[in-house]
Amino acid sequence: MRRQQGKRLDDRYVPYLQMAGLYHLARLNDRWFRLDEALVNAFVERWRPETHTFHMPFGECTITLQDVAYQLGLPVDGRYVSGCLLEFQIYIQGGRSAWVWFQELLGVTPPPSQVQKYAVNCSLFQETFGECPDGADDETVRRYVRAYIMMLLGTQLFADKSGNRVHIRWLPYVARLEEMGTYSWGSAALAWLYRCMCRVANRHVVKLAGPLQLLQSWIFWRFPLFRPAGYETFSWPLASRWSGYNPSGSEKGPRFIWMPYSSPDVLQVVHPEALEHRHMALWRSVTSLIYFAVIEWHQIDRVLPQFGGLQKWHLYWESRAETVLRFDVVADPGPSHEFLEWWLQHGKRFLSPDMHLGDPRAVPIPVEASQRGVGRVPDMDRPEDVPDRRRVERRTRVGTRRSQRDWNWLEHAMDDDDDAGPAGGRRRGQGGRRRGRGTGDHPCCDHPCVRASGPTSSPCHPQSYPARRHPPLHHPTIRLRRQPVERPVKRSA
Secondary structure (H helix, E strand, O other), X not given: OOOOOOOOOOHHHHHHHHHHOOHHHHHHHHHOOOOOHXXXXXXXXXXXXXOOEXXXXXXXXXXXXXXXXXXXXXXXXXXXXXXXXXXXXXXXXXXXXXXXXXXXHHOOOOOHHHEEOOEEEHHHHHHHOOOOOOOOOHHHHHHHHHHHHHHHHHHHHOOOOOXXXXXXXXXXXXXXXXXXXXXXXXXXXXXXXXXXXHHHOOOOOOOOOOOHHHHHHHHHHHOHHHOOOOOOOOOOOHHHHHOOOOOOOXXXXXXXXXXXXXXXXXXXXXXXXXXXXXXXXXXXXXXXXXXXXXXXXXXXXXXXXXXXXXXXXXXXXXXXXXXXXXXXXXXOOOOOHXXXXXXXXXXXXXXXXXHHXXXXXXXOOOHHHHOOOOOOOOOOOXXXXXXXXXXXXXXXXXXXXXHOOOOHHHHHHHHHHHHHOOOOOOOOOOOOOOOOOOOOOOOOOOOHHHHHHOHHHOOOOHHHOOOOOOOOOOOOOOOOOOOOOOOOOOOOO
């Protein structure tokens, strides 16, 4: 998470930020603190993706919607944050592209050097929308507010691993500033943090994204012995308490505070909006958290002590009859029409790209393909800027099993033994043509079957010896001898 350098909070932005429910988050812009990477990594090791909780010696604990409301001051009640770029035509008349809409909402068109797919570099926002000019009209102020909100969401709440790009998925939201306050930004931020924590639990992932300042502030509030010294005063939102913190080797311990927000000192600085019943009721809800394609579960039933409850998993089996689901059985249990409409808008119907879903019969077959025979295919066009390594690869395969040359000595030895027979006969090294061999480099090149139907039908091919199984001998100096077969002696009467 990075601070928005050069984008101070202008007083003319405040009414729009309050209307969008992001004013308290914007006040944290100048009061962020450095991330203690060692501390965060220690908690990542304790994260369990299947339960979205930290497994500690004393039990389970996690970050909840209550923590998001207290630490960042974000609303947790409202519509879920979702959608995709395919819905832009709903808000754009005439089917114009998203970049045309970007120019209309922000007044600039990003150059190709500042664009990476559907993301714009933060340097463009910082250089173009650094400070709103004095005496600007209302439309100009709204453009600067839109850029400020996109920067706020893209760098502080929903940042990626790069930390220097802003996605244009926020255009439908900043286009309607009056409706931004109806969304649950707190649940979306928590869903994104859960997903980033689950991803980094994979040992192949080396970087962690998401609102990490929320995670570290939660650690400081819940584990007092992890707190830095000298940060006793705090204000709203509570994450501003650690403004200016720089990680150091302070003493750390395992103590945990289950309810840090119930003290009178904290309640004095809490904003009244965060204590509204509609927000407080959701703190204890077991529900899904939605952020575009990210859907994670808010499982506070596993951390009841954080809300003053008693964790009693061992007693749930006694009341198992009370948790049986009761629902009406219908004749057609398939998905409803409303669900299918929602699924078509937000789900991914096909796993393959559109270019692979076309009918292959519509692709014309070139004429030279039919003139080359059944066993050959047209020459492939070599892509540009790709070195031709076929000659190098052929040289590296010489003398390896891949080229079948390790097995030629064994076949030659067996053929020599067959020619010599059990009584001696012609010995190895004498002249004469070998049976079924040609004079080429490969023993299969002059076989009559090869000349008739191609190299795959040669009797020297490994699959052409169903009755003979060669032993796995690898040394070229080992000579295979067949044991003479003892025949019964016919006695006369």
